[in-house]
Amino acid sequence: xxxxxxxxxxxxxxxLACSVVLLLSAGAYFVFEYVSYKKTVKNxxxxxxxxIASNSSAALAFDSRADAxxxxxxxxxxxxxxxxxxxxxxxxxxxxxxxTIDSKLLPTSPQPDGYRFINxxxxxxxxxxxxxxxxxxxxxxxxxxxxxxxxxxxxxxxGLLFAGSLTxxxxxxxxxxxxxxKPILLLENTARTISEQHDYSVRAVKTxxxxxxxxxxxxxxxxxxIELQNQTISQLAAIVESSNDPIISMALDGTITSWNDxxxxxxxxxxxxxxxxxxxxxxxxxxxxxxxxxxxxxxxxERIEQxxxxxxxxxxxxxxxxxxxxxxxxxxxxxxGSSKIARDISEKKQAERRKNDFIGMxxxxxxxxxxxxxxxxxxxxxxxxRRGSDAFIVNALxxxxxxxxxxxxxxxxxxxxxxxxxxxxxxxxxEFQLQPLIEEIAGDAQFLTTNHxxxxxxxADVNVWGDREKIGQVLMNxxxxxxxxxxxxxxxxxxxxxxxxxxxxxxxxxxxxISPAEQKKLFQRFYRVENEQxxxxxxxxxxxYLVSEILRYHNSxxxxxxxxxxxxxxxxxxxxxx
Amino acid sequence: xxxxxxxxxxxxxFLLTAGNFTPAIAQGKPPxxxxxxxxxLFNFTRFVHWPASSFASADAPxxxxxxxxxxxxxxxxxxxxxEKVDGHRIIVRRYADGQELSGCHLxxxxxxxxxxxxACLSLVVHQNVLTVGDNDNFIKAGGxxxxxxxxxxxxxxxxxxxxxxxxxxxxxxxxxxxxxx
Numbered sequence: 001x002x003x004x005x006x007x008x009x010x011x012x013x014x015x016l017a018c019s020v021v022l023l024l025s026a027g028a029y030f031v032f033e034y035v036s037y038k039k040t041v042k043n044x045x046x047x048x049x050x051x052i053a054s055n056s057s058a059a060l061a062f063d064s065r066a067d068a069x070x071x072x073x074x075x076x077x078x079x080x081x082x083x084x085x086x087x088x089x090x091x092x093x094x095x096x097x098x099x100t101i102d103s104k105l106l107p108t109s110p111q112p113d114g115y116r117f118i119n120x121x122x123x124x125x126x127x128x129x130x131x132x133x134x135x136x137x138x139x140x141x142x143x144x145x146x147x148x149x150x151x152x153x154x155x156x157x158x159g160l161l162f163a164g165s166l167t168x169x170x171x172x173x174x175x176x177x178x179x180x181x182k183p184i185l186l187l188e189n190t191a192r193t194i195s196e197q198h199d200y201s202v203r204a205v206k207t208x209x210x211x212x213x214x215x216x217x218x219x220x221x222x223x224x225x226i227e228l229q230n231q232t233i234s235q236l237a238a239i240v241e242s243s244n245d246p247i248i249s250m251a252l253d254g255t256i257t258s259w260n261d262x263x264x265x266x267x268x269x270x271x272x273x274x275x276x277x278x279x280x281x282x283x284x285x286x287x288x289x290x291x292x293x294x295x296x297x298x299x300x301x302e303r304i305e306q307x308x309x310x311x312x313x314x315x316x317x318x319x320x321x322x323x324x325x326x327x328x329x330x331x332x333x334x335x336x337g338s339s340k341i342a343r344d345i346s347e348k349k350q351a352e353r354r355k356n357d358f359i360g361m362x363x364x365x366x367x368x369x370x371x372x373x374x375x376x377x378x379x380x381x382x383x384x385x386r387r388g389s390d391a392f393i394v395n396a397l398x399x400x401x402x403x404x405x406x407x408x409x410x411x412x413x414x415x416x417x418x419x420x421x422x423x424x425x426x427x428x429x430x431e432f433q434l435q436p437l438i439e440e441i442a443g444d445a446q447f448l449t450t451n452h453x454x455x456x457x458x459x460a461d462v463n464v465w466g467d468r469e470k471i472g473q474v475l476m477n478x479x480x481x482x483x484x485x486x487x488x489x490x491x492x493x494x495x496x497x498x499x500x501x502x503x504x505x506x507x508x509x510x511x512x513x514i515s516p517a518e519q520k521k522l523f524q525r526f527y528r529v530e531n532e533q534x535x536x537x538x539x540x541x542x543x544x545y546l547v548s549e550i551l552r553y554h555n556s557x558x559x560x561x562x563x564x565x566x567x568x569x570x571x572x573x574x575x576x577x578x
Numbered sequence: 579x580x581x582x583x584x585x586x587x588x589x590x591x592f593l594l595t596a597g598n599f600t601p602a603i604a605q606g607k608p609p610x611x612x613x614x615x616x617x618x619l620f621n622f623t624r625f626v627h628w629p630a631s632s633f634a635s636a637d638a639p640x641x642x643x644x645x646x647x648x649x650x651x652x653x654x655x656x657x658x659x660x661e662k663v664d665g666h667r668i669i670v671r672r673y674a675d676g677q678e679l680s681g682c683h684l685x686x687x688x689x690x691x692x693x694x695x696x697a698c699l700s701l702v703v704h705q706n707v708l709t710v711g712d713n714d715n716f717i718k719a720g721g722x723x724x725x726x727x728x729x730x731x732x733x734x735x736x737x738x739x740x741x742x743x744x745x746x747x748x749x750x751x752x753x754x755x756x757x758x759x
Contacts, residue, residue: 058751061621062734063614067755130624130751133661 007181014173015166022165026158033154037147041122042115045142048078049126053138056086057130065095072097082121083141089134110137120144183212187219200227246342249328252299254279254291257337266344268314282311284318298327298338308345320346360418363411370411374404402447409476416473417542420549427467427553434503435461438494441472445479451489454479462498464574470550471574477543478507478570486511501576508569514562522560523548608650614732615725616654619686622708623663625752628683629745632706633666640666643682645673645698646689680705687711687721695719706745733757
């Protein structure tokens with residue numbers, strides 16, 4: 001009979017239990033029998049000794065050895081009595097049995113009355129009494145062959161019983177174990193079928209309503225769950241696969257764990273090639289540090305959105321992409337990897353580059369004639385003032401001068417923008433006095449308006465670290481913005497405070513103000529606030545973008561505080577030292 | 579009639595003992611033969627049953643009488659000094675010739691004169707007295723138990739009929755070691 005391991009285990013358990021029980025009961029019975037045999041033998045010998053002792057009294061009393069010998073001779077009827085003797089009342093040996101026995105085998109004098117098991121024999125001393133008077137002592141010695149014969153028989157019977165019981169137990173266990181193992185084997189069979197064929201629609205058959213039944217139910221329940229989860233997973237997988245954007249997941253060490261169709265198309269590597277490889281395969285050599293940085297940020301649980309970078313395709317072509325990276329967590333919330341959704345933005349980048357080139361070129365081309373126009377206007381204005389021309393001419397030329405100046409600023413902004421975008425900007429960092437710069441820019445700005453009053457709070461003189469010209473541009477842009485968005489005029493105030501090796505500069509107006517929603521978009525390129533009141537305000541929407549970009553190069557940023565209809569305040573900080 | 583008999587017995591016993599006086603008695607320890615016989619006398623008390631009526635009262639002593647010459651000296655007295663028969667202490671009484679022989683349970687008669695022996699025995703024949711003697715004709719003379727020698731050993735001869743007359747029950751064990759007729 002071939003049995004599975006659980007069947008053998010159960011059968012072994014049954015057989016072992018039976019054997020132990022049998023052995024224990026046999027052992028207990030054996031001990032009990034041994035003790036009771038001993039007791040029986042002792043009783044028998046004591047009874048016999050009592051009779052012999054009683055019969056010997058007269059022989060002892062009247063010194064009749066022949067009679068005593070006769071009486072002891074009666075012991076022949078018990079073959080286990082190996083020796084006996086009578087002592088008279090003076091403890092002298094009177095008669096021995098058997099008559100031929102070597103007296104060395106007998107005690108030299110009687111011991112205390114009673115029966116004792118010594119050296120595998122039973123020895124006893126029985127007093128010989130007649131009417132309460134002691135006449136002597138009977139010594140008797142019996143071998144224990146009777147006990148050993150009985151015990152031997154007992155062992156033989158116990159052995160037979162043991163063999164018989166175990167045989168019965170074996171056949172019973174073969175029968176009984178089936179009740180337990182059958183459902184388990186069925187379940188195991190089902191589980192094996194499922195793991196071999198990956199067919200989760202199979203269900204185990206429930207046979208009992210006991211714990212195994214519950215186990216079967218739980219197993220089937222788990223299969224249902226797995227089926228449902230498989231559906232969800234395949235749906236999710238289908239979504240991932242059908243995505244237009246490459247979606248890649250990887251472990252914390254950068255090993256790629258999934259690679260969708262779009263990733264195949266975009267990077268030119270098949271999923272089979274990439275899974276198990278390092279993500280560095282598609283990272284350009286000069287951006288390898290970037291990947292480590294991303295991993296470090298992810299390990300802190302950070303999610304990275306629209307991270308613009310470049311990646312290599314199979315054909316060693318550089319692709320501009322925007323990455324959205326999220327940490328992947330296990331059930332316990334521990335980060336075990338990351339998912340990357342890449343978006344190919346190379347076309348967008350290309351378009352931007354063309355536009356920047358265009359703007360740069362146009363601005364440059366416009367700047368040359370404008371410079372000469374401005375020179376001529378200034379010459380004309382000076383000449384008109386010198387000749388004392390009429391007020392209209394002076395006025396017209398002054399306005400023309402202001403407008404050309406404004407226009408050259410705009411063109412300068414465009415040029416700066418183009419340079420910034422190309423990363424060509426060069427900062428001339430130096431330590432300079434802030435107050436004179438503020439006065440100078442405020443003076444220039446005051447020329448642009450007549451119905452605003454630009455107030456520079458006279459603050460303690462302080463030196464700052466930065467590009468003087470660029471900071472001037474920042475201030476100029478903030479001031480022109482303040483002028484533009486305060487159509488009703490009013491005060492524009494520039495002030496600064498210094499604290500902790502930093503100077504905080506503030507430009508505030510009493511203009512239209514900016515709604516919280518607008519504030520967020522304010523510093524985007526080409527963004528212009530959209531509402532009826534500012535429809536008339538001219539501009540390209542690059543002023544604040546430039547401000548924020550220049551400040552970014554100074555490790556600073558522009559902040560805004562505003563309330564609609566109640567004016568705006570812009571802040572930025574500069575360091576006082578390098 | 580009884581007084582006459584007693585007188586005669588006493589006289590007989592006196593005459594019997596007079597000529598048998600031995601120096602050993604004076605020394606207190608009899609010859610080995612009499613030591614054994616003394617032990618036997620005492621042992622008889624264990625193997626013979628006397629009827630309760632033979633005792634005058636519950637605390638009356640068990641009397642071992644010695645008629646004729648006393649061969650034991652104090653040996654027998656010493657032997658029975660602390661012993662009891664059915665709760666009765668044992669005393670040894672010596673009877674002079676012609677003395678009243680009443681009140682004894684076991685009587686050792688040491689008299690070789692057939693006439694005196696018969697006279698002595700006839701005095702106690704209807705009493706509960708175990709008569710013991712070592713004369714060859716002791717049984718014939720009406721005694722119950724006789725010592726005799728066989729291969730230098732002391733043996734006993736018992737006459738059951740005489741014991742029956744004396745209303746004594748003799749243990750079968752004793753009968754087993756004795757010659758019974």
